[in-house]
């Protein structure tokens with residue numbers, strides 16, 4: 001972690017965030033900055049609290065302790081009105097896609113434009129079809145209902161929906177999971193384009209190291225609700241951190257113990 | 264476990280639940296009145312809640328009116344007051360049986376459907392997705408359903424009243440040997456506006472209860488298919504109980520105003 005430390009206010013600043021469900025502590029003093037206009041990728045084992053972290057930033061879950069600032073404004077405990085304003089900056093790709101099953105595919109993609117920004121349906125449909133094309137889905141797919149799509153297609157629709165309104169900040173929760181390697185790379189390029197062309201700030205979660213290497217400016221590793229390592233993507237191979245080494249090499253042996261019984 | 268601890272736990276849980284429901288109700292009502300109001304969504308819900316409940320509620324009313332005529336006839340024959348059948352049927356249907364049985368049928372049909380739909384949206388994170396797309400779920404999901412149910416139930420019950428009275432008329436004239444003109448005259452001579460109005464007020468309240476319970480239980484469901492199943496059951500059970508409770512209090516209110 002040697003590169004120039006930016007003095008500018010980070011787009012998102014999480015400090016000592018704690019979140020638990022009942023007695024189960026999921027985030028245990030998590031601290032992470034997402035610098036403006038950069039792509040940060042969070043890696044880490046299943047069930048370590050990555051999705052919960054994103055939901056805390058979005059206000060879908062309320063942390064018990066800590067501080068989360070977006071553009072310098074504290075968002076924990078914010079009034080619903082202010083929260084709505086802050087949320088306008090965000091786009092989110094949910095891990096399970098979370099498409100509205102009562103709406104057609106194109107209406108899903110256009111939803112934020114029509115409901116959130118009051119764009120008229122005709123114009124919004126044009127944008128939606130364009131975004132669908134960017135994720136490799138043609139106009140015919142636009143008229144299907146989400147239940148008629150495969151898992152990977154649903155994921156791409158959800159991705160199109162997340163970027164449709166060209167938000168300032170985009171969260172991608174496992175964008176390439178369930179996609180074939182070629183389509184995964186198309187999606188990687190798309191995410192890169194969001195950052196480079198639109199100047200968006202992105203925070204992504206992935207288990208896919210190829211994807212992480214491609215889209216990340218910075219990588220952070222989460223373990224047991226804490227960030228145990230953070231650095232530029234180039235440093236990830238010689239981080240000197242045992243957790244990171246074990247994770248990127250996919251070894252069963254190391255400091256991270258999977259809670260399974262060995263035969 | 265210590266019995267005192269159990270009592271304490273149950274009490275706390277009850278208070279928490281009540282607080283949550285009050286907050287939910289307050290949000291639902293305020294979002295129903297504050298703009299933006301989604302007219303298209305309200306119309307769609309009116310169709311789903313009102314129009315498609317018509318067959319069920321209509322059949323319920325028809326048979327209730329028919330059976331009521333028979334029963335009242337048997338009862339009133341014991342003190343030679345058979346002529347009261349028409350007027351008792353119309354009072355029974357409009358004041359009580361139309362709205363309550365109709366309301367309970369709608370509770371079974373609509374509260375369950377709302378809870379299942381919104382519950383599924385909750386557990387598949389669609390409600391979270393709404394929020395991140397700058398759309399308030401209360402505005403978009405809850406308010407249209409509550410407005411639609413509260414507005415359509417009185418209409419639905421008015422139709423049920425007519426069908427129920429007609430059921431009584433059919434039995435009265437075809438089976439019990441009343442003269443058609445006399446039966447109708449008895450029906451309308453003794454009927455008062457308040458009979459119908461009190462029934463329609465009940466219907467509006469029941470509509471509100473059904474939609475509120477459906478949305479509330481759906482909104483707070485958790486844990487996959489099983490959680491949605493529980494939400495559905497709870498929505499039906501609680502809307503039925505609340506309908507019967509509200510029925511008593513509304514009746515008392517109109518009774519006191521007499």
Ligand SMILES: Nc1ncnc2c1ncn2[C@@H]1O[C@H](COP(=O)(O)OP(=O)(O)OP(=O)(O)O)[C@@H](O)[C@H]1O
Pocket residue numbers: 021026045046047048049050051052053095
């Ligand atoms: N709503 C909830 N109620 C209770 N526990 C929860 C809830 N959401 C998440 N958890 C718990 O929090 C922990 C972290 O969940 P999270 O979804 O953040 O994992 P993750 O890091 O995203 O894992 P994956 O890579 O498998 O998606 C899990 O152990 C899970 O059991």
Ligand SMILES: [Mg+2]
Pocket residue numbers: 050051052095173
């Ligand atoms: Mg996750």
